[in-house]
Amino acid sequence: MEQLARAPTPRSRVYYLTAEEMHFKITVTLHASRVERWIRAVKRDFLDATPIKCVGLDCEFTNPREGRYNQRAIVLQPSVATENLVLQICWADEVPQLLKDFLQDRTI
Template sequence: MEHLVRDPACRNRVYYLKAEGMEATFKAMVTLRAKMVEKWIRRVKRDFLDTATIKFVGLDCEFTDPRKKKVGEEQRAAVLQLSLASETLVFQMIHADIKVPQALKDFLEDGNIIFCGTAIGNDLKKLRLEGIRITSAYDLQKVVPNPTTKTTPSLYDLANHTIGTNLE
């Protein structure tokens, strides 16, 4: 995904993925542009969330490299991934034209949407450094019974067990 940063003309990519044994095609938008984040939010609200009685969105963050930070500096949120239904947004905040667009902040702070992830506490902490306070978040490792022999199941483990897939 680094190619987005190197090529100023290409700040967005859309990928269509189909996993073996699954009927649905997943759409993943990778972007550095705030406008594309806003478009994605409007589309998933219209197509999925507005009519849903319970609104769940998967959330994951990747952070800046701890080896490259200055003394006393905290790791920051670098990449934000949001997923629901067959739609995924990968927003490379660290290289974005606007690090936290207002539409994204409003979306993440919407108390009517439940954001789910695994080991989500650190993600929430890093997003608070960007001025984002998510109030409706659940750590699936604490909610879903562990279907594996691992001490801490991954999101893949939980998803594979719950929906009966074998994603890697």
């Protein structure tokens, strides 16, 4: 890791990471409005212009061995090209409809 910087926002942060000559932008947030901006930006900048649309997705869950009966999603992490979103979904102010539509989009 060569560089790690963040934009000063209270419950959202943007990190710029450079590793092995690759540059990544990582947006970490709890805010639905930031999620919506991220989705609109990656659609505009990457997905709309390509014939094959690919989004990486990772999800982290609570540990069922910690006494919880129902596992819950803690973090949802979609990635497009060099743009990454880390949504701390269990603490988010809301799950925006645009995110639900994005995850259900059959063209991706």
